[in-house]
Amino acid sequence: MTEVAIQRDVLFDNDAAAAANRARFRAAGTYVLNLMSGPGSGKTTLLERTAERLRGRVRLGVIVGDIQTRRDADRIGRHGVAVHQVNTGGGCHLDARMVAAALDVMDPADFDVLIVENVGNLVCPAEFDLGEHDKAMILSVTEGADKPAKYPLMFHESRLMILGKVDLLPYVDFDPDAAVADARALNPALAVLRLSSKTGEGLDDWADWLLQRMRQFRDGR
Amino acid sequence: MHEVAVAQRIVEALVDTAGRHGGGRVRIARLDLGALTCVDPESLTFAFDVGCRGTCAEGCRLEITRLPLVLRCFACGDEGPRDGPVDPCPRCKAIGGEVRQGRELRLTTLELDEASQAEGVA
Numbered sequence: 001m002t003e004v005a006i007q008r009d010v011l012f013d014n015d016a017a018a019a020a021n022r023a024r025f026r027a028a029g030t031y032v033l034n035l036m037s038g039p040g041s042g043k044t045t046l047l048e049r050t051a052e053r054l055r056g057r058v059r060l061g062v063i064v065g066d067i068q069t070r071r072d073a074d075r076i077g078r079h080g081v082a083v084h085q086v087n088t089g090g091g092c093h094l095d096a097r098m099v100a101a102a103l104d105v106m107d108p109a110d111f112d113v114l115i116v117e118n119v120g121n122l123v124c125p126a127e128f129d130l131g132e133h134d135k136a137m138i139l140s141v142t143e144g145a146d147k148p149a150k151y152p153l154m155f156h157e158s159r160l161m162i163l164g165k166v167d168l169l170p171y172v173d174f175d176p177d178a179a180v181a182d183a184r185a186l187n188p189a190l191a192v193l194r195l196s197s198k199t200g201e202g203l204d205d206w207a208d209w210l211l212q213r214m215r216q217f218r219d220g221r
Numbered sequence: 222m223h224e225v226a227v228a229q230r231i232v233e234a235l236v237d238t239a240g241r242h243g244g245g246r247v248r249i250a251r252l253d254l255g256a257l258t259c260v261d262p263e264s265l266t267f268a269f270d271v272g273c274r275g276t277c278a279e280g281c282r283l284e285i286t287r288l289p290l291v292l293r294c295f296a297c298g299d300e301g302p303r304d305g306p307v308d309p310c311p312r313c314k315a316i317g318g319e320v321r322q323g324r325e326l327r328l329t330t331l332e333l334d335e336a337s338q339a340e341g342v343a
């Protein structure tokens with residue numbers, strides 16, 4: 001037998017596809033955010049609210065990944081934004097090639113901000129670079145404050161953590177300070193905001209954060 | 222959870238590498254797997270065995286080396302293995318550190334049969 005040293009990153013192909021996406025976004029001047037969370041944490045609901053809020057202010061496009069159905073795309077599309085559904089057919093995350101294929105339909109040049117709603121999964125999506133500029137995640141208060149310690153990777157990779165469904169705080173034992181402390185132990189630079197898509201709390205902060213990141217991206221930061 | 226997808230990528234890499242080294246069979250593939258990756262070794266091995274069928278890596282053994290999480294303490298700079306990412310630093314008890322090891326998902330070496338002596342699956 002012969003030994004061959006290869007030292008090859010298994011996700012090498014994905015990283016190459018992500019780099020190509022990123023170059024395309026830069027050429028088009030489009031800021032791209034990868035929005036992740038566990039299943040049902042409120043990604044689609046937040047994007048519905050976001051579409052309403054940003055209407056007429058920026059050109060927003062959404063690519064939404066789900067294992068099956070185009071329900072999330074239909075929900076978001078009702079709010080007057082361009083949306084494209086990707087079905088992974090069993091896959092537990094989006095990868096860079098799926099996003100590249102979606103860009104044949106959603107030309108980045110048509111948007112100032114493109115948000116990719118990843119498949120609902122607190123584990124896998126964090127592992128796959130899509131070519132986005134930032135990752136953001138939602139941890140809803142019904143999920144438990146132990147999640148950063150148990151599923152660290154997403155917290156480690158995100159620039160922003162949204163504490164979601166804070167309208168439900170009175171009904172659940174969720175210690176926001178403990179969750180934030182653990183998340184920042186993994187990622188000291190992590191920005192945090194509290195949000196409820198139901199009451200509207202935090203939606204202004206979220207829109208401000210998004211628009212600020214878009215401007216920083218344009219200024220080359 | 223995405224062990225099948227990861228296994229497919231590994232098989233692709235094996236087939237590709239074997240092809241560029243004379244087209245023999247792949248007998249052993251060695252993989253570094255960091256503790257922070259979301260990949261379960263047992264499911265990966267299973268998905269890998271299935272994924273290798275019908276390729277030049279059929280019957281190949283996947284040797285997985287689990288790399289523990291290594292953090293560099295944000296507070297005192299102490300670097301060393303930790304059981305979990307929010308475990309306190311053994312030196313100063315502070316929580317939190319830079320990930321120095323644990324994100325690896327990397328093929329390191331392969332053992333190939335020479336094409337001339339390639340026969341049935343071991």
Ligand SMILES: Nc1nc2c(ncn2[C@@H]2O[C@H](COP(=O)(O)OP(=O)(O)OP(=O)(O)O)[C@@H](O)[C@H]2O)c(=O)[nH]1
Nearest residue numbers: 038039040041042043044045046120165196197198
């Ligand atoms: N109370 C409350 N419920 C919310 C809030 N945001 C979302 N929900 C509810 O949570 C459920 C899931 O919301 P979705 O927006 O579909 O969640 P998602 O993250 O897109 O789900 P997947 O795409 O399936 O992972 C729905 O019943 C929403 O109405 C919130 O801020 N407060």
Ligand SMILES: [Mg+2]
Nearest residue numbers: 043044072117
């Ligand atoms: Mg959704």
Ligand SMILES: [Zn+2]
Nearest residue numbers: 294297310313
């Ligand atoms: Zn220390």
